[in-house]
Amino acid sequence: MVDTASFKGRDIISMxxxxxxxxxxxxxxxxxxxxxxxxxxxxxxxxxxxALFFEPSTRTRLSFESAMCRLGGSVIGFAEPKVSSVVxxxxxxxxxxxxxxxxxxxxxxxxxxxAARIAADVASIPIIxxxxxPWEHPTQALLDLxxxxxxxxxxxxxxxxxxxDLLYGRTVHSLAIALRNYDxxxxxxxxxxxxxxxxxxKDVAGRLDYVETEDLRKVLPDLDILYATxxxxxxxxxxxxxxxxxxxxxxxxxxxxxxxxxxxxxxxxPRITEISTDVDDTAHALYFRQVKHGVxxxxxxxxxxxxxx
Amino acid sequence: MVDTASFKGRDIISMxxxxxxxxxxxxxxxxxxxxxxxxxxxxxxxxxxxALFFEPSTRTRLSFESAMCRLGGSVIGFAEPKVSSVVxxxxxxxxxxxxxxxxxxxxxxxxxxxAARIAADVASIPIIxxxxxPWEHPTQALLDLxxxxxxxxxxxxxxxxxxxDLLYGRTVHSLAIALRNYDxxxxxxxxxxxxxxxxxxKDVAGRLDYVETEDLRKVLPDLDILYATxxxxxxxxxxxxxxxxxxxxxxxxxxxxxxxxxxxxxxxxPRITEISTDVDDTAHALYFRQVKHGVxxxxxxxxxxxxxx
Amino acid sequence: MVDTASFKGRDIISMxxxxxxxxxxxxxxxxxxxxxxxxxxxxxxxxxxxALFFEPSTRTRLSFESAMCRLGGSVIGFAEPKVSSVVxxxxxxxxxxxxxxxxxxxxxxxxxxxAARIAADVASIPIIxxxxxPWEHPTQALLDLxxxxxxxxxxxxxxxxxxxDLLYGRTVHSLAIALRNYDxxxxxxxxxxxxxxxxxxKDVAGRLDYVETEDLRKVLPDLDILYATxxxxxxxxxxxxxxxxxxxxxxxxxxxxxxxxxxxxxxxxPRITEISTDVDDTAHALYFRQVKHGVxxxxxxxxxxxxxx
Numbered sequence: 001m002v003d004t005a006s007f008k009g010r011d012i013i014s015m016x017x018x019x020x021x022x023x024x025x026x027x028x029x030x031x032x033x034x035x036x037x038x039x040x041x042x043x044x045x046x047x048x049x050x051a052l053f054f055e056p057s058t059r060t061r062l063s064f065e066s067a068m069c070r071l072g073g074s075v076i077g078f079a080e081p082k083v084s085s086v087v088x089x090x091x092x093x094x095x096x097x098x099x100x101x102x103x104x105x106x107x108x109x110x111x112x113x114x115a116a117r118i119a120a121d122v123a124s125i126p127i128i129x130x131x132x133x134p135w136e137h138p139t140q141a142l143l144d145l146x147x148x149x150x151x152x153x154x155x156x157x158x159x160x161x162x163x164x165d166l167l168y169g170r171t172v173h174s175l176a177i178a179l180r181n182y183d184x185x186x187x188x189x190x191x192x193x194x195x196x197x198x199x200x201x202k203d204v205a206g207r208l209d210y211v212e213t214e215d216l217r218k219v220l221p222d223l224d225i226l227y228a229t230x231x232x233x234x235x236x237x238x239x240x241x242x243x244x245x246x247x248x249x250x251x252x253x254x255x256x257x258x259x260x261x262x263x264x265x266x267x268x269x270p271r272i273t274e275i276s277t278d279v280d281d282t283a284h285a286l287y288f289r290q291v292k293h294g295v296x297x298x299x300x301x302x303x304x305x306x307x308x309x
Numbered sequence: 310m311v312d313t314a315s316f317k318g319r320d321i322i323s324m325x326x327x328x329x330x331x332x333x334x335x336x337x338x339x340x341x342x343x344x345x346x347x348x349x350x351x352x353x354x355x356x357x358x359x360a361l362f363f364e365p366s367t368r369t370r371l372s373f374e375s376a377m378c379r380l381g382g383s384v385i386g387f388a389e390p391k392v393s394s395v396v397x398x399x400x401x402x403x404x405x406x407x408x409x410x411x412x413x414x415x416x417x418x419x420x421x422x423x424a425a426r427i428a429a430d431v432a433s434i435p436i437i438x439x440x441x442x443p444w445e446h447p448t449q450a451l452l453d454l455x456x457x458x459x460x461x462x463x464x465x466x467x468x469x470x471x472x473x474d475l476l477y478g479r480t481v482h483s484l485a486i487a488l489r490n491y492d493x494x495x496x497x498x499x500x501x502x503x504x505x506x507x508x509x510x511k512d513v514a515g516r517l518d519y520v521e522t523e524d525l526r527k528v529l530p531d532l533d534i535l536y537a538t539x540x541x542x543x544x545x546x547x548x549x550x551x552x553x554x555x556x557x558x559x560x561x562x563x564x565x566x567x568x569x570x571x572x573x574x575x576x577x578x579p580r581i582t583e584i585s586t587d588v589d590d591t592a593h594a595l596y597f598r599q600v601k602h603g604v605x606x607x608x609x610x611x612x613x614x615x616x617x618x
Numbered sequence: 619m620v621d622t623a624s625f626k627g628r629d630i631i632s633m634x635x636x637x638x639x640x641x642x643x644x645x646x647x648x649x650x651x652x653x654x655x656x657x658x659x660x661x662x663x664x665x666x667x668x669a670l671f672f673e674p675s676t677r678t679r680l681s682f683e684s685a686m687c688r689l690g691g692s693v694i695g696f697a698e699p700k701v702s703s704v705v706x707x708x709x710x711x712x713x714x715x716x717x718x719x720x721x722x723x724x725x726x727x728x729x730x731x732x733a734a735r736i737a738a739d740v741a742s743i744p745i746i747x748x749x750x751x752p753w754e755h756p757t758q759a760l761l762d763l764x765x766x767x768x769x770x771x772x773x774x775x776x777x778x779x780x781x782x783d784l785l786y787g788r789t790v791h792s793l794a795i796a797l798r799n800y801d802x803x804x805x806x807x808x809x810x811x812x813x814x815x816x817x818x819x820k821d822v823a824g825r826l827d828y829v830e831t832e833d834l835r836k837v838l839p840d841l842d843i844l845y846a847t848x849x850x851x852x853x854x855x856x857x858x859x860x861x862x863x864x865x866x867x868x869x870x871x872x873x874x875x876x877x878x879x880x881x882x883x884x885x886x887x888p889r890i891t892e893i894s895t896d897v898d899d900t901a902h903a904l905y906f907r908q909v910k911h912g913v914x915x916x917x918x919x920x921x922x923x924x925x926x927x
Contacts, residue, residue, distance in 0.1 A: 040355025046658025048687050050680070058399075059407050062359070062385050066411035069357050069383035074687035076680050078697060079387060090676075090888035093895075098677050098887060101909040102684035269407060270399035277402075291410040349664025367708075368716050371668070371694050375720035378666050378692035388696060578716060579708035586711075600719040 008307035011120040012128040015138045015174045016203060020181035023145065029300035029309060030146045030293070037070055037295065043308050044073035050103035051077035052095070053130070054110040059269060059291065060130045060140070064107045067298035071308075076102060093122045100125045105306055107298075126305035134168040134197075140268055141174035143297040147290040148225060151264055155179075159222045161187040163249055164229035164274065166196040171268040172229055173200050180207040187219045188212045191245040194235060216249055220259055226251070227266045228274045252276035256284055266290055317616035320429040321437040324447045324483045325512060329490035332454065338609035338618060339455045339602070346379055346604065352617050353382035359412035360386035361404070362439070363419040368578060368600065369439045369449070373416045376607035380617075385411060402431045409434045414615055416607075435614035443477040443506075449577055450483035452606040456599040457534060460573055464488075468531045470496040472558055473538035473583065475505040480577040481538055482509050489516040496528045497521045500554040503544060525558055529568055535560070536575045537583045561585035565593055575599055626925035629738035630746040633756045633792045634821060638799035641763065647918035647927060648764045648911070655688055655913065661926050662691035668721035669695035670713070671748070672728040677887060677909065678748045678758070682725045685916035689926075694720060711740045718743045723924055725916075744923035752786040752815075758886055759792035761915040765908040766843060769882055773797075777840045779805040781867055782847035782892065784814040789886040790847055791818050798825040805837045806830045809863040812853060834867055838877055844869070845884045846892045870894035874902055884908055 002021045049068040053061050056079065065075045092110070096119045099106060108119060109131040116129035131137045149155050160179065162172045166188050177200060179186055188196045188210055195212060204210060213219060228251055236242040251265060251274060264286040267275055271287070279285050303309045311330045358377040362370050365388065374384045401419070405428045408415060417428060418440040425438035440446045458464050469488065471481045475497050486509060488495055497505045497519055504521060513519060522528060537560055545551040560574060560583060573595040576584055580596065588594050612618045620639040667686040671679050674697065683693045710728070714737045717724060726737060727749040734747035749755045767773050778797065780790045784806050795818060797804055806814045806828055813830060822828060831837060846869055854860040869883060869892060882904040885893055889905065897903050921927045
């Protein structure tokens with residue numbers, strides 16, 4: 001049985017570590033948090049979140065900080081490694097062993113794939129992975145699920161396209177892994193060079209009804225959720241390849257003609273050119289509302305791992 | 310009639326947007342805040358200020374943060390754009406639409422003149438302009454008025470010189486606009502190359518009794534308030550021009566011989582060489598005490614726009 | 619008599635300023651703080667710490683922030699001078715005179731030796747020196763004493779080696795000065811080029827039983843405390859000299875064969891290669907637990923100088 005005891009002291013490193021029951025339980029707790037944003041709460045009063053961002057981030061860092069403040073807790077940390085002891089050559093393990101003396105929970109982003117796992121191994125307090133290189137970004141996947149469930153009423157039964165850079169996009173890795181727990185149809189839509197990473201394919205195989213394709217236009221009429229991500233120019237050796245891709249996945253209001261009426265377009269943000277601003281005011285745009293779910297979800301996670309629920 | 314309802318949810322973008330009654334109301338509320346600094350307050354408990362500094366700042370940022378903390382609120386944000394998603398190419402509008410999901414009010418500084426207005430247009434929460442390029446710095450003008458009123462008892466009837474870079478100095482732009490609501494005599498004292506910016510002249514014309522001059526020494530004996538600002542070397546194509554100006558407006562205790570006994574010297578700070586340190590311990594120096602008024606004033610503004618008064 | 623009144627409003631600049639009675643009193647208060655970390659406290663509710671780090675730091679800054687948050691207070695400040703008005707050419711005195719209007723106590727780190735003293739001279743609120751160039755780091759010395767006393771039960775009677783860069787290491791300067799108040803035997807162990815700085819020698823002479831040596835191995839069997847510090851390559855004109863030193867003071871589990879059973883190894887951290895990770899899990903390693911004492915100690919100092927005890 002999943003209950004709050006399942007989460008107290010627990011690390012949140014990878015979507016691979018969570019069952020459907022656990023995910024649903026977390027999403028339920030996130031929904032419980034919604035009224036607290038307005039009302040305020042002292043649930044985590046006296047608790048300290050250390051936000052360690054070895055890679056810059058606006059939204060994930062501020063989202064964690066907002067979640068902690070909404071529950072009455074405090075935040076310490078750094079927004080870039082340059083101001084930290086990392087520049088003096090300290091190992092990640094040592095940094096974590098030090099920072100755990102200052103805080104009750106650590107949320108971290110790091111360019112290295114295994115950083116969050118390493119941190120969890122040495123820390124005696126919970127570690128929450130706020131993005132580990134191209135590997136995973138589990139709290140983003142959970143907030144995405146919460147946004148989908150809140151908007152659609154249900155995750156089961158949906159047809160979902162994950163679009164863009166599926167090779168390096170940590171967000172879509174975590175989301176794909178999470179979705180294997182649900183009865184959904186998923187399209188992995190990407191240019192050939194940026195197909196879904198092998199270990200994710202391996203981990204969803206047999207558990208997720210998925211199709212890999214390059215052709216977004218073709219699958220578009222089927223979709224309930226179009227989850228767009230940024231394709232970075234630097235990923236292509238030939239700039240011409242990039243331009244082709246960029247245009248193929250550019251979502252604007254013209255492109256969205258003929259889609260299901262309640263198709264929702266999502267994006268982990270920041271978006272650059274993937275979604276035209278002329279989509280912003282349509283009923284399809286979920287990407288800005290999606291952001292709010294990050295606060296609800298992280299409030300729930302912080303409260304759960306700190307044993308406050 | 311002006312009351313607290315006039316301010317709930319309101320953006321603070323330009324002094325052009327405020328009537329005398331509104332300004333006086335804000336200054337009264339700032340005075341109400343003074344005892345709370347010592348006593349502490351929970352007026353904004355559970356509320357979050359996002360301080361977004363796209364340009365570095367010590368005093369404005371820390372002043373806002375101090376004001377929020379003094380009222381029991383929390384602060385999130387960034388002190389420089391480099392750690393934010395701006396480096397990934399996100400538009401200001403998108404950043405604001407994201408950050409408003411994390412916070413209840415945004416204070417921002419930005420190098421672009423229209424940034425604060427753009428932010429206010431897209432945001433559903435109040436935006437406070439903490440400096441928008443060379444255009445305006447309304448909270449500085451309000452704190453300056455509060456410092457003047459507290460020290461002098463009244464703003465009406467004073468003779469005030471705004472000195473230095475009147476072309477690029479956002480502080481003096483906002484202050485000049487604000488002063489048009491009062492019965493004051495104002496000297497705009499600047500080198501020819503840095504005369505008061507045209508749109509300010511246009512907006513005060515007919516409403517403010519002002520004189521433009523290069524000669525500070527000549528108007529000095531008349532002054533109740535000498536408001537000095539920094540003249541930056543980079544503004545001059547000929548370094549010799551800069552040196553001339555720098556010396557003409559260098560305020561030291563010798564220069565202040567023969568001024569009114571209760572002349573107060575103000576400065577938005579940081580000062581570099583404009584005011585000699587030998588003025589610091591004279592009764593003329595208001596510039597360090599001026600800083601405290603920033604906290605009172607911003608406490609009042611935060612409480613007002615958040616509907617907490 | 620030493621009591622809380624001895625500390626209210628006081629600056630913490632140098633270990634030279636404190637008597638044994640005062641140090642013991644501070645250490646006692648740090649011990650009082652231990653249960654508050656778990657329980658939480660509102661002792662400094664409504665109070666603001668300004669953390670001004672003109673030099674980057676992870677542990678000292680986060681330790682001060684954690685201490686302030688644990689007591690219910692708030693923190694403002696900057697983690698590097700680049701985001702501050704320092705880049706505009708403001709003097710330290712001016713920065714302090716401004717920031718004291720925003721806060722109740724200032725903790726600062728600065729590359730200059732006399733910065734903390736200068737700040738204390740101009741400030742009307744307490745200044746706590748969080749590291750002043752190579753000169754002193756008094757809060758580190760106090761936390762080190764607290765870690766030693768807590769672990770050993772007593773400071774008197776111990777044999778202690780301060781090892782590494784004794785010329786530029788501010789930590790060992792403060793610690794040596796502090797130890798002159800106790801009945802201890804101290805070895806100053808360093809390469810010839812990095813012998814204990816003259817003014818420290820002068821200040822401990824006649825009050826501290828010390829021996830200067832290059833040979834750590836020889837004194838090792840006598841030690842109760844081995845306090846290691848980092849030796850920076852940049853200090854040596856000849857890289858070969860550095861390599862020799864680095865190897866001579868490299869502490870690993872083999873090196874520790876034959877030491878006293880309850881020898882404790884300490885380090886102000888970050889460590890780079892001075893202590894091998896194979897020491898981490900031995901009973902000798904005190905360096906990670908040492909970190910926690912920084913929070914207790916700084917809680918006590920903040921509460922004391924703010925008159926809250």
